[in-house]
Amino acid sequence: MCHNPSNPLSGKKIGVAITGSFCTFTKLYEQLTVLKEAGADLYPVISYHVGSLDSRFGTATEHAAKIEELTGKKPITTIPEAEPFGPKIKLDAMVIIPCTGNTLSKLANAITDTPVLMAAKAHLRNGRPLILSIASNDALGLSMKQLGLLMNAKNIYFVPYGQDDYKAKPNSMIAHVEQLSDTIEAALEGRQLQPVLKSPFEG
Numbered sequence: 001m002c003h004n005p006s007n008p009l010s011g012k013k014i015g016v017a018i019t020g021s022f023c024t025f026t027k028l029y030e031q032l033t034v035l036k037e038a039g040a041d042l043y044p045v046i047s048y049h050v051g052s053l054d055s056r057f058g059t060a061t062e063h064a065a066k067i068e069e070l071t072g073k074k075p076i077t078t079i080p081e082a083e084p085f086g087p088k089i090k091l092d093a094m095v096i097i098p099c100t101g102n103t104l105s106k107l108a109n110a111i112t113d114t115p116v117l118m119a120a121k122a123h124l125r126n127g128r129p130l131i132l133s134i135a136s137n138d139a140l141g142l143s144m145k146q147l148g149l150l151m152n153a154k155n156i157y158f159v160p161y162g163q164d165d166y167k168a169k170p171n172s173m174i175a176h177v178e179q180l181s182d183t184i185e186a187a188l189e190g191r192q193l194q195p196v197l198k199s200p201f202e203g
């Protein structure tokens with residue numbers, strides 16, 4: 001793997017917290033490779049459901065092995081393992097990718113009952129950026145209120161997102177994951193990458 005020291009993400013410690021939008025894991029894996037090739041030092045954390053559910057998109061064991069292969073570290077799977085991210089392991093940034101409606105809604109309500117939510121809460125204590133890469137069938141439905149709360153929360157940034165299938169799934173929204181690196185770079189400078197939603201005045 002060739003690292004480019006001039007890449008803004010080179011040497012940055014980035015938490016990668018993964019929740020159960022299993023259908024978007026292929027895109028997640030592509031982005032883990034992009035971050036690694038940029039020279040980022042990745043710290044993986046998985047939710048209880050990612051650590052235990054098998055689905056048509058692969059088994060929990062296969063996903064954990066792939067995440068370890070791509071990040072170079074065994075994923076954190078428990079709340080006690082995730083707690084040191086605040087006081088002990090100081091990350092430059094953390095990203096929740098993919099971020100389910102479930103995790104988004106709990107985060108907005110300060111619920112901390114999974115390793116991902118523990119890691120996010122601990123990381124926010126340090127005043128560093130937390131970036132959300134959403135993938136939720138009800139982002140424009142029941143999760144919309146929570147999305148609005150987090151859009152206005154300090155130190156929380158979003159990978160730009162939009163409707164992925166407005167005809168079949170009118171409430172569904174998904175992040176443009178290919179903009180992950182650009183979003184992290186902007187967040188490290190305290191900026192939200194724009195446009196976070198597509199403008200009607202641009203092509």
Ligand SMILES: Cc1cc2nc3c(=O)[nH]c(=O)nc-3n(C[C@H](O)[C@H](O)[C@H](O)COP(=O)(O)O)c2cc1C
Nearest residue numbers: 019020021022023047049055100101102103135136
């Ligand atoms: C195959 C499969 C695909 C799923 N895809 C999504 C998804 O894209 N977005 C979402 O918000 N939830 C999705 N879910 C539901 C979540 O896995 C479920 O809400 C779970 O409680 C999330 O827990 P976590 O956020 O702690 O990982 C999916 C579930 C399954 C079994």
